[in-house]
Amino acid sequence: MSLYFTKDHEWVNVDGDHATVGISDHAQQALGDIVFAEVPDAGRRVSKGDEAAVVESVKAASDVYAPVSGEVTEGNSALGDDPSLINRDPEGDGWFFKLKLADPGELGGLMDEAAYREWCKTL
Amino acid sequence: MDQTGQVQASLPLDQWHRDRGGRMVAFAGYAMPVQYDGIMAEHLWTRENAGLFDVSHMGQLLIHGKDSDRALETLMPGDFSAQKDMKLKYSLLLADDGGIIDDLMATRRGDDFYVVVNGATKFGDIDVFEHGLPRQIVVDHMKQQALLALQGPRAVDVLDAIVPGVAELTFMECRAFHALGQTLWISRSGYTGEDGFEISVPGPGAAALADAIIANPLARPIGLGARDSLRLEAGLPLYGHDIDRSTTPVMAGLNFAINKRRRAEGGFPGAVRILGELDQGPVQKRIGLTIEGRQPVREGAVILDGEGSEIGRITSGGHSPSLQRPIAMGYVAAALAEEGTALKIEQRGKLFDATVTAMPFVPHKYHRKPAGA
Numbered sequence: 001m002s003l004y005f006t007k008d009h010e011w012v013n014v015d016g017d018h019a020t021v022g023i024s025d026h027a028q029q030a031l032g033d034i035v036f037a038e039v040p041d042a043g044r045r046v047s048k049g050d051e052a053a054v055v056e057s058v059k060a061a062s063d064v065y066a067p068v069s070g071e072v073t074e075g076n077s078a079l080g081d082d083p084s085l086i087n088r089d090p091e092g093d094g095w096f097f098k099l100k101l102a103d104p105g106e107l108g109g110l111m112d113e114a115a116y117r118e119w120c121k122t123l
Numbered sequence: 124m125d126q127t128g129q130v131q132a133s134l135p136l137d138q139w140h141r142d143r144g145g146r147m148v149a150f151a152g153y154a155m156p157v158q159y160d161g162i163m164a165e166h167l168w169t170r171e172n173a174g175l176f177d178v179s180h181m182g183q184l185l186i187h188g189k190d191s192d193r194a195l196e197t198l199m200p201g202d203f204s205a206q207k208d209m210k211l212k213y214s215l216l217l218a219d220d221g222g223i224i225d226d227l228m229a230t231r232r233g234d235d236f237y238v239v240v241n242g243a244t245k246f247g248d249i250d251v252f253e254h255g256l257p258r259q260i261v262v263d264h265m266k267q268q269a270l271l272a273l274q275g276p277r278a279v280d281v282l283d284a285i286v287p288g289v290a291e292l293t294f295m296e297c298r299a300f301h302a303l304g305q306t307l308w309i310s311r312s313g314y315t316g317e318d319g320f321e322i323s324v325p326g327p328g329a330a331a332l333a334d335a336i337i338a339n340p341l342a343r344p345i346g347l348g349a350r351d352s353l354r355l356e357a358g359l360p361l362y363g364h365d366i367d368r369s370t371t372p373v374m375a376g377l378n379f380a381i382n383k384r385r386r387a388e389g390g391f392p393g394a395v396r397i398l399g400e401l402d403q404g405p406v407q408k409r410i411g412l413t414i415e416g417r418q419p420v421r422e423g424a425v426i427l428d429g430e431g432s433e434i435g436r437i438t439s440g441g442h443s444p445s446l447q448r449p450i451a452m453g454y455v456a457a458a459l460a461e462e463g464t465a466l467k468i469e470q471r472g473k474l475f476d477a478t479v480t481a482m483p484f485v486p487h488k489y490h491r492k493p494a495g496a
Contacts, residue, residue, distance in 0.1 A: 032348070033163040035442040035449075036418045056419055058162040058442050059348055061471075083417070 004067070004107055005116035011091055012067045014107060022095040023055065023064060026120045028087050031057040037083045039075030039096050046072060046099065048106050053096045055086065068106045070099035130154045134179040135269045135326035139333055143344055151180045151242030155347055162348035166444040169275045169315060169353060170485075174345035175336050176272040178314075182245025183268045183323060186252065187235040188260035195229070195236060198255050200372065200391045202382035206231045211295040211312055215372050215380050216240075216251055221393025221400075222368035223375070224251055226360070230297045230310060237297075237308070239270070239321075241362045269329035274319035274353070276488065277341045282309075282320055285335050289320060293492040303331050311490060314350065316357025316483055318490045355450060356443050358411060358482025364422055365409060365438040365452050373400035374454065375409045407435060408460040411482035414440075414449040414468065414475050424470040426453050426477075434459055437468065445485050451477070 001015045009027035013020045028034065036056040046052045046066035053064035053075075075097045079085060086094035101107075111119065130149050137154060140147065145156030156177070158165060168174055186195065192203040201214040208231050216224040225244045230237045240248045245264075252262045273282055283290040286302040289309055297310035305328040313319040324332050336342050351361070360366045366375045371393065373381075378401065385391060389398060414420055424437040440451030451468075459466065464479040 032158060033161050038418070054418075056442075058166075058352060058444070059157075061419070061421065080417075 003113050004110035005113065006065070006067045006110055007119075008065050008067075010064060010067045012107075012110065014101070014104075017101045017104060018073070018098060019068065019070070019101055020095050020098050021052070021064075021067060023086065023090055024116070024120075025090045026123075028090040028094070031055065031060075031062060033058045034083045034086045037079040037086060037096070039077075039079060040072045042072055042074055044072045046070065055083075064096055066099075067110060068099070069102040071102070072097050072099045074098045134177065135329045136177045136179065136333060139330045140177065140344070145344065145346060148347075150347060153180045153242070155180060156344070158346035158348045159344055162346070162352060163444045165343070165345040165349040166352050168343055169317065169345055169349060170445055171276065173273055173275040173278040173281045173319075173336075173339075173342040174315070174349065175333060175342050176274065176345050176347075176350055177269070177329075177333070178242075178272055178321075178350075179269040179326075179329070180242030181270055182240040182242065182248060183265040183270060184238040184240065184249065184252070185232075185235055185263040185265055186238055186256070186260060187263070188257075189234075191234060191236055191256075191260055192231070194256045194260050196385070196391065198251065198392065199229075200381040200385045200394075200397065201229070202384045203229065203231070203236070205382075205384070208233060209297045211297060211310055213377075213380055215377065216248060217372075217392040217397075218368055219392045221371040221396040223362070223366045223370055223372065224248065224368065226362050226366060226377075228312065232297075237323075243363060265323075267326050268323050269326045271322045271324060271329065271333060271336075272313050272319060273322065273336060273342065274313045274315040274317045274345075276318060278317070278319040279490070281336060281339045281342045282322075284339065285332075292320075292490075294318075294489040303328065303335060305332075307332070314357075314359060315353040316359070316485060316487045317353075318488050351439075352441055352444055355439055355441060355452065356445055356483065356485040357487060358452075358484060360409065360452070361439055370409070370454070371397055371400060371405065373397055374405040374407050404457055406457060407454045408457050409438075409452060409454055410460045411480045411484060412437075412440075412451045412453060412466070412468070412477045413480045413484075414451060414477050416475065417449065418475070419449040420451050420468045420470050420475055420477075424451075424468050426455055427467040427469055427474075428456075428459055429465070429467075431467070434466075443484060450480075450484050452482075455479075
């Protein structure tokens with residue numbers, strides 16, 4: 001398994017040609033209390049950079065972009081009942097969706113965990 | 124300028140907020156704390172205990188001069204002549220077409236009026252007062268004063284321990300007190316729907332007062348984020364969003380601000396239109412909405428009738444921490460403003476079911492003077 005991050009603060013955890021996507025701890029802190037999340041249904045095809053999910057805090061709505069292209073295999077249904085999972089465990093149980101990678105080569109453009117955490121300190 | 128923009132100056136409690144973990148954002152030309160621990164927790168804390176808000180960005184004006192009450196009546200629809208000493212009155216600065224230039228709170232202090240206006244509009248308001256009032260009336264912008272609000276069911280316990288006697292004030296009453304070596308002008312009022320106080324304090328003494336308040340474990344500092352969700356639940360309009368130059372007092376449901384004598388006599392800007400709307404009803408009305416599901420609808424979302432025709436717009440919307448559901452305010456055609464009317468809202472290509480709901484969404488808990496007292 002390898003973990004990558006985008007400059008939009010999504011993470012993607014890759015296992016073979018399958019990946020899990022969510023938003024980083026930095027992102028959930030910046031958003032504040034999350035009150036709603038909408039995740040894509042299985043079967044939806046997303047391209048890198050597409051608006052794949054929506055997350056709303058008390059203050060504002062934000063898009064979650066697909067960090068890589070692929071076909072969604074599962075949306076996290078637990079977020080519908082308890083969107084605050086994203087605040088409590090953003091890089092674990094608060095994941096957004098899983099997908100089957102269309103082009104593993106896209107991962108090359110993402111940051112690894114160490115680089116991402118360092119970059120966040122500069123923000 | 125609206126909510127955001129360049130920071131022009133810092134307020135007396137700037138460092139105080141930063142030292143306590145306030146997340147600072149640009150608001151009305153100042154850096155202001157949007158939150159400390161989190162909007163939800165701060166909101167609920169205020170509904171249950173006491174929340175301390177810094178609202179020093181608001182404009183504090185002292186309007187004085189001979190017959191200032193009559194003079195104010197040429198710009199606003201309130202009966203300032205009959206206003207009793209040290210009582211607050213909510214009023215509206217009106218444009219000639221009846222649109223709202225600002226909403227404000229005016230307190231009579233003898234022959235003078237102490238007026239609190241919105242932060243983002245204060246300089247424009249001062250201009251309106253200076254140009255609209257006779258020459259003998261002087262408008263003093265009290266820039267040296269900070270303004271704090273302590274809101275919530277325990278606010279009275281917290282503040283009375285520091286400033287003995289404030290518990291005797293009733294809703295919309297004001298008095299000068301002396302505490303912590305300074306003069307504090309304290310009114311029983313606020314913008315959350317809760318019992319509470321607003322405290323005008325000299326800027327250099329504001330931190331000492333804020334420290335004394337939050338030394339009580341019942342009181343915590345609260346950011347602007349929770350101030351917005353609290354006032355939305357209380358059904359209170361926010362200038363620049365729910366009311367502005369395109370809305371009249373009657374459209375906004377603020378008829379109580381047009382006092383009886385003024386209805387009979389007129390003589391305020393936009394009186395012809397406003398009195399006509401009072402008589403025949405406005406074309407559009409401000410309403411409250413509860414939204415089905417969990418997703419908030421926000422300012423700018425389109426309100427549709429059963430046929431899918433646009434009948435208005437959302438002016439404020441968000442998650443209600445107290446009700447645990449999305450709520451909103453907006454304007455619709457008057458025929459569809461009836462409580463219980465089912466409407467649809469369109470936001471980013473998605474439709475939401477909504478129901479017209481009486482405001483406040485969460486009951487007010489003001490400390491009113493007992494009837495007959």
